[in-house]
Amino acid sequence: MSPTISPNPSTGEVPTGLNLAGVELIAAPMAGGTTTTALVQAAHKAGALGFLAAGYKTTGSMLAEILTLKTSGTRFGVNVFVPESTSPDEAELAKYRELLVPYASALGVEVPEARLTDDDGWAAKIAALTQEPVEFVSFTFGLPSALEVDALHAVGSALIGTVTNVEEALAAVDLPIVAAGAIHNRASLDLVLNAGACAGQIGTAPLRAAAAAQNNAEGLNLWAGEAWQYARSGTVAEILARFQG
Template sequence: MIVDLAVPVVAAPMAGGPTTPELVAAVNGAGGLGFLAAGYRSATATAEQIAAVRKLTDRPFGVNLFVPGEPGDAAAVDAYRERLRPEAEQWGVALPERSGPDRDDWEAKIALLTADPVPVVSYTFGLPTPDEAAALRAAGSFQIGTVTTPAEALAALAAGMDALCVQGPEAGGHRGTHRTEDEPGTTPLLDLLAEIRRVTDLPLIAAGGIGDGRTLAAALRAGAAAVQLGTAYLRTDESGASATHRAALTRAAGPQGRGELREIGSDAAAPTASRSGDRTVVTRAFTGRPARALRNAFTDRHSPYAPAAYPEVHHLTQPLRAAAAKRADATAMHLWAGTAHRLARTGPAAELTRELWEQAQREG
């Protein structure tokens, strides 16, 4: 499935709105592989998105699932709530006092994808059980596990995955660590690919910090069968990213919306920046899981205090983030972005996909 792509580019499943059926179909139409993001969606809403994609394209596409984890420390979440309360009161926002168990409709989504299979299913934050993986395999789905370490790669191999998405520290949005409490590694993507290649011969998809043909070609030369792009598509015509998110990427990139060419991993481990908004930071402040975002006032205020509790922190901060989005306040929103965000540009997603592949071919 991955090695047969005409264009070895995968559109990352970006949960929360940026990924749309139109974006999936556009990347498919250019010869790549589009992915729906089922995270934060019910099984019913996921089925609706699948139906929408099928109306737009007859090419293979994927669906990504968030694997539920263990509950977080309730006392730590309570303490973080009290820290956020003055801010909530300032904006007239009511914070949820408790977050009950949340499995992201996991069982219903597995049942949906078993009964109505899609060509590809991928997993973030962990792996399915052996029975779940076997059921989807029997249904005919190609399965991809997201991994951030060789140990996670070995677990995915044991779980029967058909390919691995190797996510480096340069990636925007959530790191796909299999345990919420794990601190994500800082091994640059190209080195991480080499480490994981030593423990498995499964096809590898390289993800993180890829925003131009040169870095795409470098990942393929390092042994990847394909690359996965997320931030690169945030400003495209088919993206569902908000105007505020798009504008923040543009401001971070400078007056022309573009920036200097950086090596993969050049600022992968940088936790701070000299000027708010001009660099990215890995933070738990918004969701309780490590995620790379544009640095802003919210990350500066709360990153040191956010507990490793997901999805409890996600639900806790959701009203604050929604209020910030409504008032277009980029200083308080979660603005996911990878280290190559300065290279994100506008235009049709299919055109971007083809251009990046043409550039990569010229690079050899």
């Protein structure tokens, strides 16, 4: 997936607020508790740009993290999940839920009932981001409406969408590109920069540091998936330095 900057739908112009100030490396937002304020702060101190993950969080939790980072003087962005318009297959979802029951039981917890209309607090999060603006807002699983884009642009946020197929890539061909996926060392970062990307985004590399910070080494495999071998040991600062050296 490659994020790309969204133009203002009213003017068709890319906002001049997209100013990475020489930053070539972005620490990806990883939902589910992986990305913490400490990780984003560490990325900032290491010369990268970190993104908070608003996905799977309440609006209040998102705002608390935003205020923590603003108070610390950290430069950052926020990623928000866009509600999907398709309806899930209820029967398949029920089967999947049953598969999780033994694992939940082993941990002493219960699998919650399926929520077929859960939009992850979308409207409340967008409203909160207009009231407590951040420099960058990125989106996963879709794009905001024109009205929502206008509202976020009005408070000075640069917006970043996610390109996931050829059609979307063609639509974004004239926009600044942040490349993501399979960037695991300086050489792979240079490849995307030399191809025209304004920055590269990494998620897997600092996962060991994130897991260690949360005392959850087993979480590494859940978060990293098939790319777990690209997770690096060391502090966030040490890991990011390998990309920037």
